[in-house]
Amino acid sequence: MSAQESRRSGVLGAILGMLGFSGLAGLLVAIMVTPAIAVTGMTANNAVGIFNELPEYATLGDDLAQKVTLYGTQGGQPVPFATIFETNREEVGWDEISQYAKDAAVYGEDARFFEHGGVDMQSIMRALASNVRSGEVESGGSTITMQVIRNINIEAANQLEDPEARKAAYTEAVEPSMDRKLKEMKLAIGLEKRYDKQTILLAYLNIANFGGTTYGIQAAAQRYFGVNATDLTPAQAASLIAIVQYPASRSLESPDNYERNKIRRDYILGQMLKYKSIDQAQYDEAIATPIEPTLTPLNNGCMAASIAPYFCDYVVKTLLNDPAFGETADDRRQAFRKGYDVYTTLDIGAQATAEATMRQWVPSYDDRFQLGSSTVGVQPGTGRIIYMTQNTSFNDTAAGGGPGTSAVNYSTDYDRGGSRGFQPGSIYKIFTLGQWLKDGHGLNEVVTGKPQTWRQSTFTRCGSPMGGADWKPKNDSSSPTNTNVVNATATSNNNAFVDMAQELDICDIRDTAASLGMHTATGEKDGSDMMTVLASVIGGSDDTFAPLTIANAFASISARGLTCTPTGIDRVTTPNGEELKVPNPNCRQTLDPEIADAMIYAMKRTLMGGGTAVASRPYNSVPIFGKTGSTDAYNQTWVATATTSIAGVTWVGNVQGTQAMSRTYINGMAGSRLRHAVQRQLNTQWQTFWGGNDWPEPNRSFLTGNNAPVPDLTGQSVDSARELIESLGFNFEDGGPIASSLDAGLIAQTDPGAGASVPRGTTITVYTSDGSLKATMPDVVGQQTDEALNTLIAEGFSASRVSYSFVEGPPGQVCRVKSSDPAAGAGTTKDAAITLTVISDADGEDPGCP
Known part of the structure; x- marks a missing residue:
């Protein structure tokens, strides 16, 4: 077929198509105003059939996709630090839009908007003439109300979860067809019956696409000119409205579109002058204004957050996963699309300090192994997360960002950031300490720290003797034969804690941990399954935990046993100002306050001379306690500290693998020391920021614990004395002979002396008579x-x-x-x-x- 024949065919098709369309449009108007219709011809009959199947009206709801804005606190004031959107839109009210923008929309798109009832026959006939000239069906005479209907359908398509369904619905909403145009006409007329003109025009200005992901007049004004919609000039308003017909080719995103935008803008300005929206001077000034947008970066997503990208991702995943924001995943996604203002628990200043400290001490990448580090802080008594950062840069693109980047949030559980957690090492001993006190033991009771082989049958799990091979744990520090529990805690003596566990039930230790919020990072084990092997009493199981979980446990102890669920969200409002109910931190008393006081008393010693956490002690004197942790292979290292104001944990270790941090030097420092470098610097800053108070001294009963009087052994034989001492839970030691009036070989005296009240486990030294004083x-x-x-x-x-x-x-x-x-x-x-x-x-x- 020749080009000339093709042109004739196109023109003919356009004429016939528009004639048919005009007939249908006339029919549509007739249907709306005439009780009975006489229709002849197949096309008309088909049109009536289609028409009768259409809904009567569309609804202008509040379900337009909008931005989610996250706020932190700085100087007591909320400060935005991240925006997340699939559609860059911010709905505004009638009085928040420049009159120039309203007039540009009406006179540029639909000059008889305030006269017609949703369908403008003059515009349809004008479109017919234009299509005849072009030889194509390029224009359908859509009114502003019809464009609102089309955009409502586009919005509905974008909300579909299934990609294929979404694509099909979008195609149906935008592709030219007689059915679609007929539907838009009928729904436009229904819309005009249901809403006033001002409401429809406002909806149009809020829903229209202004190029790319920018929707609505407010977002467009900010994106392209850096102003609010209420402050748009005539030239700016006309330039924005010029985009809506063909966003791809008239958007101000690219200089390639400027000339096309200017041609349409100038036409709209001429219309505004014609209908006296602006005067000649304003018109002349606007026409002379060059197309020079000032693009404001979109900064969409947590990667573009000004601070705390991993915390941002944690909050977003909470909004999409927590049932507080919708019963089903689809409910939560739809609610998220509609936009939120999320006022988080983040302290902007503290976060900036944590990020700078992490950058200073822990590199984002090490070519020898996959180095990871996290530091996170929780407020005692509330569960509010104050800061959260790690050594890598956040990148959640499909391709990833290469070395030194990660989409995995090391601080959180798997469902909030993709991490499977890390072995806790000796930091888990605090729960053995807690159960020791709950069972009535005291901090001054003497236990053995000497390395030895332990028979598992002498331990209890859930009320029954344990089974398994003998176990011989080693100590990292010196191993005194006897030590009290305070010193065992300060030096993190493994065998001392195993000795303590021999008098406890392994399941009770697990339950104490669970009561303080401990749970595995993957959620694969519930409270009944985790940490029930013997090695778990010193943190040596395969179970893994998130740094946030451990920080929260220390916050619970600092709050004297008040345990809260960690939360990153204080308040959430919808675009219409409705305040939503946020996840409840569920604060509850899970530990006797006096037991918490005793645990704190022991853990204060870890930051004193000889304590394992002394390198994390801050350069000031605010009361503080803490505990270190490391695995046998030193592939994971921890330190946790807490004041009454903040509980923080720093983890440095292997994201995967077994590189020994104690033998790996990073920037001239042993990797096992990096945790202390980070935490000490943060502790010093936090005590300056927030200070802190001391906790009550422990009740004397938790110092002495299960005390018992030393029996009077005077005159007994050594063998009978040993049997009695050991049966009472004391340790026996023969101090040798002393001058005495008793017969030689009989017990003359003991140390401590008869009747003294001492903790079980104390060594009782007996002295036998030499008979010399008889x-x-x-x-x-x-x-x-x-x-x-x-x-x-x-x-x-x-x-x-x-x-x-x-x-x-x-x-x-x-x-x-x-x-x-x-x-x-x-x-x-x-x-x-x-x-x-x-x-x-x-x-x-x-x-x-x-």
């Missing part, structure tokens, strides 16, 4: 005092232990011994005190006996 009191009655003293000395008694008392007696017996104490023949000791009663003169005074 003696019989000689008979010195009737002897002169000097003679009696010499007799006693000769028998081994000490002259310094002899004293005298005087009684009246016969004059001839002066200075003779009348009686002795002990009495003659009585058993006594050679170091005993002896009193001699001596006869004096009549007045009973000392007569000066020799």
